[in-house]
Amino acid sequence: MAKLTYIKAITDGLDVCLGEDPKTLIFGEDVGKNGGVFRTTQGLQDKYGEDRVFDTPLAESGILGLAIGLAATGWRPLPEIQFMGFTFEAVDSLGGQMSRERFRFSGKRSMPITVRTPFGGGTHTAEMHADNLENYYVGTPGLRVVTPANPYDAKGMIISAVENNDPVLFLENLKLYRSMKDEIPEGKYTVPLDTAKVAREGTDITIVAYSAEVNESLKVADKLAKENISAEVIDLRSLSPIDTDTIFKSVEKTHKVVVVQEAQKMAGVGAQVTAEIAEHAIMDLDAPIGRVAAPDSVYPWAQVENDWIPNADDIEAKAREILNY
Amino acid sequence: MAKKTGQAIDFASIKATMSDPYKKTFQIVDKDAKIVNQELFDTFSDDQLVDFMKKMVWERALHEQTMNFSRQGRLGFYAPTYGEEASEMGSVSAFKDQDFLFPAYRDLPELIQHGASVTQGFLWSKGNAVGDDYGDQRNWFPQIIIGAQYVEAAGAALGIKKNGEKDAVSFVYTGDGGTSQGDFYEGVNFASSFQAPAVFMVQNNGWAISVPRKKQTAAETLAQKAVASGVPSIQVDGMDVLATYIATKEARDFAAAGNGPVLVETLTYRYGAHSSAGDDPSRYRTKEEEKPWFDADPLIRMRKVLGDKGLWSQDQEDKLTEEYKDSFKKSMKEAENTPTQSVVDMLKTTFEEPTPQIKADIARFEAKESK
Numbered sequence: 001m002a003k004l005t006y007i008k009a010i011t012d013g014l015d016v017c018l019g020e021d022p023k024t025l026i027f028g029e030d031v032g033k034n035g036g037v038f039r040t041t042q043g044l045q046d047k048y049g050e051d052r053v054f055d056t057p058l059a060e061s062g063i064l065g066l067a068i069g070l071a072a073t074g075w076r077p078l079p080e081i082q083f084m085g086f087t088f089e090a091v092d093s094l095g096g097q098m099s100r101e102r103f104r105f106s107g108k109r110s111m112p113i114t115v116r117t118p119f120g121g122g123t124h125t126a127e128m129h130a131d132n133l134e135n136y137y138v139g140t141p142g143l144r145v146v147t148p149a150n151p152y153d154a155k156g157m158i159i160s161a162v163e164n165n166d167p168v169l170f171l172e173n174l175k176l177y178r179s180m181k182d183e184i185p186e187g188k189y190t191v192p193l194d195t196a197k198v199a200r201e202g203t204d205i206t207i208v209a210y211s212a213e214v215n216e217s218l219k220v221a222d223k224l225a226k227e228n229i230s231a232e233v234i235d236l237r238s239l240s241p242i243d244t245d246t247i248f249k250s251v252e253k254t255h256k257v258v259v260v261q262e263a264q265k266m267a268g269v270g271a272q273v274t275a276e277i278a279e280h281a282i283m284d285l286d287a288p289i290g291r292v293a294a295p296d297s298v299y300p301w302a303q304v305e306n307d308w309i310p311n312a313d314d315i316e317a318k319a320r321e322i323l324n325y
Numbered sequence: 326m327a328k329k330t331g332q333a334i335d336f337a338s339i340k341a342t343m344s345d346p347y348k349k350t351f352q353i354v355d356k357d358a359k360i361v362n363q364e365l366f367d368t369f370s371d372d373q374l375v376d377f378m379k380k381m382v383w384e385r386a387l388h389e390q391t392m393n394f395s396r397q398g399r400l401g402f403y404a405p406t407y408g409e410e411a412s413e414m415g416s417v418s419a420f421k422d423q424d425f426l427f428p429a430y431r432d433l434p435e436l437i438q439h440g441a442s443v444t445q446g447f448l449w450s451k452g453n454a455v456g457d458d459y460g461d462q463r464n465w466f467p468q469i470i471i472g473a474q475y476v477e478a479a480g481a482a483l484g485i486k487k488n489g490e491k492d493a494v495s496f497v498y499t500g501d502g503g504t505s506q507g508d509f510y511e512g513v514n515f516a517s518s519f520q521a522p523a524v525f526m527v528q529n530n531g532w533a534i535s536v537p538r539k540k541q542t543a544a545e546t547l548a549q550k551a552v553a554s555g556v557p558s559i560q561v562d563g564m565d566v567l568a569t570y571i572a573t574k575e576a577r578d579f580a581a582a583g584n585g586p587v588l589v590e591t592l593t594y595r596y597g598a599h600s601s602a603g604d605d606p607s608r609y610r611t612k613e614e615e616k617p618w619f620d621a622d623p624l625i626r627m628r629k630v631l632g633d634k635g636l637w638s639q640d641q642e643d644k645l646t647e648e649y650k651d652s653f654k655k656s657m658k659e660a661e662n663t664p665t666q667s668v669v670d671m672l673k674t675t676f677e678e679p680t681p682q683i684k685a686d687i688a689r690f691e692a693k694e695s696k
């Protein structure tokens with residue numbers, strides 16, 4: 001066991017995947033010698049060679065198109081898109097192609113592709129380098145969208161994603177890359193791709209969140225605990241599909257729920273969670289469903305970013321509103 | 326007996342000769358400051374020569390002062406332009422006010438030469454969208470999404486043509502890496518298809534972050550990528566400000582005269598890191614690789630040419646540099662005195678008329694921001 005950051009845990013997981021399966025390939029912009037602009041693939045080209053870990057020309061649709069062709073010829077691609085904002089350049093590969101191939105080939109062919117990309121905000125980057133575009137992708141049938149909220153899950157989930165035979169969009173949170181450390185077991189272990197995790201047990205209110213907002217929610221749970229209010233925090237981990245069982249079980253116990261996301265509010269993950277609860281568990285509730293999300297503007301430039309991203313204060317205020325309903 | 330394949334068409338020789346028209350890089354003053362094209366050199370007046378030097382000194386001073394501000398934490402994202410002064414100043418000087426500029430993130434100096442203020446440049450870097458209030462300037466904001474500006478420039482060129490504007494073009498910049506994007510080809514090809522007045526600039530500075538030019542394509546030059554769309558092109562010594570200017574000016578004249586688009590590739594070098602955001606070139610290139618480019622420096626070259634004519638002194642250059650830097654400090658003060666943006670400002674510029682959801686968001690943030 002070693003204490004690793006979120007980013008090192010991902011590197012470690014990628015290392016396990018490359019070591020286990022000679023058909024795995026890592027490629028993208030600057031992932032080779034430079035080890036990625038964040039150093040997520042640091043050392044992997046040295047260890048596995050340029051045939052397995054390599055730089056491509058600068059083109060995102062090229063990178064994901066390459067992944068599809070490589071998968072068609074028996075490879076297991078792990079392409080990196082340098083920032084999630086650049087996936088817009090490759091939307092056809094994601095939504096028009098790789099997610100549909102299994103269906104097109106009557107289930108006989110699969111696309112075991114794991115697309116890794118950093119997302120989220122709060123790190124004062126240039127425009128289009130911070131974004132929460134998950135709302136676009138969760139509506140893509142045939143594409144899994146997952147995101148770990150801590151280093152332990154990051155390693156276990158990247159290994160599960162690579163082993164999975166469907167395309168997975170693996171979202172890595174920019175702010176978490178270097179701000180968290182966990183004890184990480186050596187070698188291989190997996191964390192399932194489609195189950196939510198109860199990050200903290202509680203009985204009075206359920207807070208459903210994912211990625212960096214899980215930490216914000218845990219802060220709120222700590223604070224409420226001092227007043228003997230017991231909040232349960234659920235980390236979705238998988239944004240598509242959504243593990244509704246874990247959510248319903250919690251709501252049945254607490255009767256109150258707040259759904260949190262860093263992304264803009266319109267449609268998307270929080271809206272889906274809210275709708276599922278309304279559809280299947282509304283009788284368990286004794287207050288309206290609370291929502292915390294970013295406002296429906298474009299993602300702001302650096303200067304106002306931190307006022308815009310929902311934080312623990314916003315979650316606490318909403319939780320109190322629902323608790324006092 | 327079956328015939329050996331590969332005899333009817335000699336692909337090997339096609340491959341070996343297809344770059345022939347691009348073998349010679351266009352140049353007027355070489356790296357040792359020798360004038361290699363006297364006839365063209367003589368078309369420049371002394372004032373013009375001094376003006377080009379001043380612009381390059383201005384750009385280098387801007388770079389140095391910006392790096393200072395950056396180290397002091399007074400700026401956000403910044404892409405250094407050190408080494409690319411001839412390429413940027415030589416090219417932008419060829420355009421007129423009525424030409425529409427689509428810059429990339431490394432083209433703040435061209436944007437400023439084309440009418441934006443230094444303060445606007447700083448505000449953009451600080452992440453304050455007020456910096457993008459360009460009024461009536463024919464400038465677009467510095468593009469972050471590599472390639473997007475190329476297709477948009479084709480659209481502006483078509484718009485200019487449809488407007489019936491007689492002496493105007495759109496012009497656009499990307500780097501060597503940018504030429505790998507699908508958008509690059511689409512932009513060039515669309516402008517070609519519509520025979521629209523666009524000038525496509527490719528600043529080949531050798532690197533796309535850590536990826537060297539040779540990994541982008543096996544094509545010998547980037548200029549020749551235009552050929553496939555029926556667009557004429559040229560590769561220029563981008564460390565030679567005069568050659569860059571002449572090539573770009575003639576490209577502009579050709580396009581403005583209704584002959585369709587042109588592409589110009591400038592051979593230059595990114596002396597420093599990719600950006601202010603923690604790139605470390607020592608991870609992927611050596612000092613030995615860098616040296617010939619420092620030796621080919623555009624300012625060294627012009628210093629010598631102008632010095633020989635008695636038009637320039639180091640003393641004069643140092644004074645100018647100080648003057649420029651003082652003015653940049655004033656611009657920085659101005660940027661710092663510009664009110665920071667609020668979330669409410671952002672929400673108000675999402676749609677022309679705020680939607681019901683946005684109105685609710687505005688109310689929520691107004692309450693928060695007034696606290």
Ligand SMILES: Cc1ncc(C[n+]2csc(CCOP(=O)(O)OP(=O)(O)O)c2C)c(N)n1
Nearest residue numbers: 086431469470471500501502503532533534
């Ligand atoms: C669509 C897109 N993909 C990736 C990036 C990240 N990125 C920023 S600059 C850069 C390299 C660009 O190289 P080049 O086009 O040669 O221009 P230079 O930066 O050298 O001026 C990359 C990969 C981006 N900004 N946009």
